[in-house]
Amino acid sequence: MTLHAPYDPGNIFAQILRGTLPCIPVYEDDVALAFMDVFPQADGHVLVIPKQVEARTILDMPETHLGPYMQQVQTVARAVEKGLTPDGLVLTQFNGAPAGQTVFHLHVHIIPRWSDVPLGRHGDGKMATPDQLEPFASRIRAALA
Numbered sequence: 299m300t301l302h303a304p305y306d307p308g309n310i311f312a313q314i315l316r317g318t319l320p321c322i323p324v325y326e327d328d329v330a331l332a333f334m335d336v337f338p339q340a341d342g343h344v345l346v347i348p349k350q351v352e353a354r355t356i357l358d359m360p361e362t363h364l365g366p367y368m369q370q371v372q373t374v375a376r377a378v379e380k381g382l383t384p385d386g387l388v389l390t391q392f393n394g395a396p397a398g399q400t401v402f403h404l405h406v407h408i409i410p411r412w413s414d415v416p417l418g419r420h421g422d423g424k425m426a427t428p429d430q431l432e433p434f435a436s437r438i439r440a441a442l443a
C-alpha cells in the first residue's frame with residue numbers, strides 16, 4: 299500500500315461502519331464512531347474513525363470534516379480518562395504502510411497508560427475477546443453519559 303491510493307470500501311473499518319462486521323462501540327454520532335481495538339496495546343485502547351468520508355489517511359481528510367472529527371476524538375479521550383483514570387493517554391495516528399498503518403480508513407488510537415504498565419507493541423497484540431473488552435467499554439460509555 300502506498301500513501302496515495304484509492305479508498306478501498308472493503309476495508310475493515312468501512313465494513314464496521316456499514317454494520318457488516320461487529321465492533322464493541324463506545325461512542326457514535328454523525329461525525330465519528332469510536333470502538334474498542336481488538337488487539338489492544340493497553341486496557342481501554344479505543345479507535346475513533348470518521349464517518350461520511352472516504353479518507354484513507356489524514357492527508358485525504360476533507361478540511362471541513364477534520365475539525366468536527368478531532369473534536370470527537372477529544373470527547374472520547376476525555377471519556378477514556380474519566381472512565382478509566384489512567385496516568386496518561388497516548389494518541390497515535392499512522393499514515394501509510396511504512397508508517398505502521400494497517401487499516402486504510404483514517405483513525406486515531408487512544409491508548410491509556412499507567413505508570414507501572416509497559417505499553418504493548420502496535421500490531422503485535424493478542425486478540426481480545428468481547429468479554430475482556432466490554433468492561434472497559436462500559437466504563438467509557440458511562441463516562442460519556
Ligand code: AMP
Pocket residue numbers: 310319321334335336337338345391392398399400401402421
Ligand atoms: P493501524 O495499524 O494504525 O492501521 O491500526 C489499525 C488498528 O485496528 C490496529 O490497532 C488493530 O488492532 C485494529 N483492528 C484491526 N481489526 C479490527 C477489528 N475488527 N475491530 C477492532 N479493531 C481492529
